[in-house]
Amino acid sequence: MARKTGSHSEITGPRVRAAALKLFARHGFAAVSMRQIAAEVGVQAGALYLYTKDKQSLLYDLMQAHMDELLSAWAAQPKADDAVSRLEAFARFHIQFHLERPDAVFIAYMELRNLSDENFAAIEALRRRYEGELEAILQAGQAEGVLSAPDIRLTTMALIAMLTGVNTWYRDGGRLSRDAVADIYWDMVRGAVGA
Amino acid sequence: MARKTGSHSEITGPRVRAAALKLFARHGFAAVSMRQIAAEVGVQAGALYLYTKDKQSLLYDLMQAHMDELLSAWAAQPKADDAVSRLEAFARFHIQFHLERPDAVFIAYMELRNLSDENFAAIEALRRRYEGELEAILQAGQAEGVLSAPDIRLTTMALIAMLTGVNTWYRDGGRLSRDAVADIYWDMVRGAVGA
DNA sequence: CTATGATTTGAACGACCGTTTAGTTATCAA
DNA sequence: TTGATAACTAAACGGTCGTTCAAATCATAG
Structure with a gap:
């Protein structure tokens, strides 16, 4: 599998930030993994690096x-x-x-x-x-x-x-x-x- | 190596709590590892479990x-x-x-x-x-x-x-x-x- | 001096970490 | 319809995580 149908950076980008905001607030930055953020977005961890340096x-x-x-x-x-x-x-x-x-x-x-x-x-x-x-x-x-x-x-x-x-x-x-x-x-x- | 000279639980115990207090306050619970606490005490990680369940x-x-x-x-x-x-x-x-x-x-x-x-x-x-x-x-x-x-x-x-x-x-x-x-x-x- | 128990090491366990990359598929302009 | 590019997956990298445990050494009572 690779690119998903209906995928657009203007959609995924904000969703990444929203997921990170939510999870960081709930569990703390250090306690949240990139994989958890990715799961919240509905994406694999590697994809996050299209939207953030680290x-x-x-x-x-x-x-x-x-x-x-x-x-x-x-x-x-x-x-x-x-x-x-x-x-x-x-x-x-x-x-x-x-x-x-x-x-x-x-x-x-x-x-x-x-x-x-x-x-x-x-x-x-x-x-x-x-x-x-x-x-x-x-x-x-x-x-x-x-x-x-x-x-x-x-x-x-x-x-x-x-x-x-x-x-x-x-x-x-x-x-x-x-x-x-x-x-x-x-x-x-x-x-x-x-x- | 094993037990160290001058080692006593009444000394090490408080030092473990003091180290944890200091490090948790500085870096946050999730960001501090048991190995870091142990290092602050001057002991190996496994020894901490004599003083805390987890x-x-x-x-x-x-x-x-x-x-x-x-x-x-x-x-x-x-x-x-x-x-x-x-x-x-x-x-x-x-x-x-x-x-x-x-x-x-x-x-x-x-x-x-x-x-x-x-x-x-x-x-x-x-x-x-x-x-x-x-x-x-x-x-x-x-x-x-x-x-x-x-x-x-x-x-x-x-x-x-x-x-x-x-x-x-x-x-x-x-x-x-x-x-x-x-x-x-x-x-x-x-x-x-x-x- | 000896034996028992207290204290610690060092290595190992499986799990998970952040990040990178090659490859695959969807989108979209021409 | 094609070709370029955007978006994503799957797998892998070396490293660190919390925790356990057998073995080793020290303290200490008798």
């Missing part, structure tokens, strides 16, 4: 795409004039974006250690850029005198950790809607910085 | 010990009368305890998916117990009318995520002491629940 690149590409999407989605948000409104927008955006793609988020936070040194540096830089967005808001709020953050970096990390944590417990169809969850988190964020 | 038990034992220590350390804390003081004690305890043992914390949060079903259930129960401690404090505070938490479970998860996040960025010898960090986190916790 396993490491597959992980990196997923993370890269996720971080790019995160940054560009935030950049596309409307920018309010005052810091408190921008902080609210950030909180709501962060929660909505993360709830939308739990697998990618999970991988981006858990598989950093499985990246090669160069790949890690690249992803880390993107993450820092995102954190910088929140930092800038807090800095502005401090300057405006509308919130208090004794240590901007600490507050940034604390708020991001709190917000990202929503993915560890929230499930659709539970007692709270996504909007209700975002409302409560925003209240907590506001309280935490005294705004 | 690799899975090694992971489980580490997690179990960590969760037991967490729960008993919290239980040993003095209990204040009012909810706000108990909340402050919890926040400070959580940060101090987690900063003290970053490797164990990291494993306990990251390697849950590598546990067998039964082992996962056991660890999850312990984690729930710990979360229940914070939940009870929030519940009491709500009853006392000294804080506001629209959804106790959400607030519990949000606060724990925020506090645990300290391990992702804090390093000893930086610009803030552990106590200073705890002070700021406690201020944020208090603000987040409007206390």
Whole structure:
């Protein structure tokens, strides 16, 4: 056997990435074999190498795409004039974006250690850029005198950790809607910085 | 060669657990081989099986010990009368305890998916117990009318995520002491629940 | 000093790993 | 309809995996 009927790289390519995303999120990068990914796609292991240089690149590409999407989605948000409104927008955006793609988020936070040194540096830089967005808001709020953050970096990390944590417990169809969850988190964020 | 001079199970046993803790935290359970752990201990792979039934038990034992220590350390804390003081004690305890043992914390949060079903259930129960401690404090505070938490479970998860996040960025010898960090986190916790 | 048990080695087991390659079949433009 | 090329299989590569076990050496009680 060889090429299968109806096979096209524009179809198989995305399916490879989707399968890898799903399996990496469920079992972890190191615990998932190329053969498992191939089986999920419905293909033999060798065929994967038409779509990725190697396993490491597959992980990196997923993370890269996720971080790019995160940054560009935030950049596309409307920018309010005052810091408190921008902080609210950030909180709501962060929660909505993360709830939308739990697998990618999970991988981006858990598989950093499985990246090669160069790949890690690249992803880390993107993450820092995102954190910088929140930092800038807090800095502005401090300057405006509308919130208090004794240590901007600490507050940034604390708020991001709190917000990202929503993915560890929230499930659709539970007692709270996504909007209700975002409302409560925003209240907590506001309280935490005294705004 | 066979038995080495000066070999004793009371020495090698702890060294096996210490090596596993360190390597699992650095590279992840699935990415670490029994031979790597053995090399860290200075022993051949086969010798590890005098100290653990298998690799899975090694992971489980580490997690179990960590969760037991967490729960008993919290239980040993003095209990204040009012909810706000108990909340402050919890926040400070959580940060101090987690900063003290970053490797164990990291494993306990990251390697849950590598546990067998039964082992996962056991660890999850312990984690729930710990979360229940914070939940009870929030519940009491709500009853006392000294804080506001629209959804106790959400607030519990949000606060724990925020506090645990300290391990992702804090390093000893930086610009803030552990106590200073705890002070700021406690201020944020208090603000987040409007206390 | 001896004998018993504790501790470890070294080799081996079958299974699975990521990756490469030659060969085969489907697609599609001309 | 043909020929080129895209997509895939099947098999194989050397290596590593977790785990077991007989044999060897050390510690120690009597």
